[in-house]
Amino acid sequence: MRSHRKELWFETTTRRAYLNITSQVEAEVRASGVREGLCLVNAMHITASVYINDDEQGLLADYDEFLEKLAPHEPIDRYRHNRTGEDNGDAHIKRQLMGREVVVALTEGKLDLGPWEQIFYGEFDGRRRKRVLVKIIGD
Numbered sequence: 001m002r003s004h005r006k007e008l009w010f011e012t013t014t015r016r017a018y019l020n021i022t023s024q025v026e027a028e029v030r031a032s033g034v035r036e037g038l039c040l041v042n043a044m045h046i047t048a049s050v051y052i053n054d055d056e057q058g059l060l061a062d063y064d065e066f067l068e069k070l071a072p073h074e075p076i077d078r079y080r081h082n083r084t085g086e087d088n089g090d091a092h093i094k095r096q097l098m099g100r101e102v103v104v105a106l107t108e109g110k111l112d113l114g115p116w117e118q119i120f121y122g123e124f125d126g127r128r129r130k131r132v133l134v135k136i137i138g139d
Contacts, residue, residue: 004032004136007044012126015073016094018060019121021050021132025104026111028134035109037138041119042101045130047091049098049122052113067094067124091125098122106138 006028010019025041043050053059071093076082079089102119105112111119121132 001137001139002032002034002037004028004034004134006031006134008121008132008134009129010048010121010123010132011129012123015124015126016064016067017123017126018063019123020055020118021121022055022111022113022118025119025134029106029109029111029136032136034106034136034138037106037136039104039106039111040101040133040135041104042133042135043095043121043130044133047088047095047123047125048130048132049095049120049124050101050132051098051120051122052102052104052117053120054116055118055120063098063122067097070094070097088125094124095122106136 008021008024025039029039041050071090073090076087081089081092
């Protein structure tokens, strides 16, 4: 069995962002040489997410609006977490809603994604460097 590990680094200029990282993950699948196996992609930070969905700008705007309604950033004093000096209580909740990771099957050396499926990095407390782990195992 082969194993391949790579960290992808991101630093957004905005507090919230939704980045399609499918091509970067595909590059790691190719680099791994694994033909049949699994690819784990997970956010290595507690205010960011990795998820799979359609890369359609209206949907991305809908996600952002939906998440901001459920866990608005302001007023920041609404979150007990922010009493520690942070201002990102909302980002922790958004991450929990969107998920930490995805696992995608590898078939014949490619991500086995369904129609329209893309892998995204969701950032909810940006403007600093954060990483995503890509771990590939298989034959």
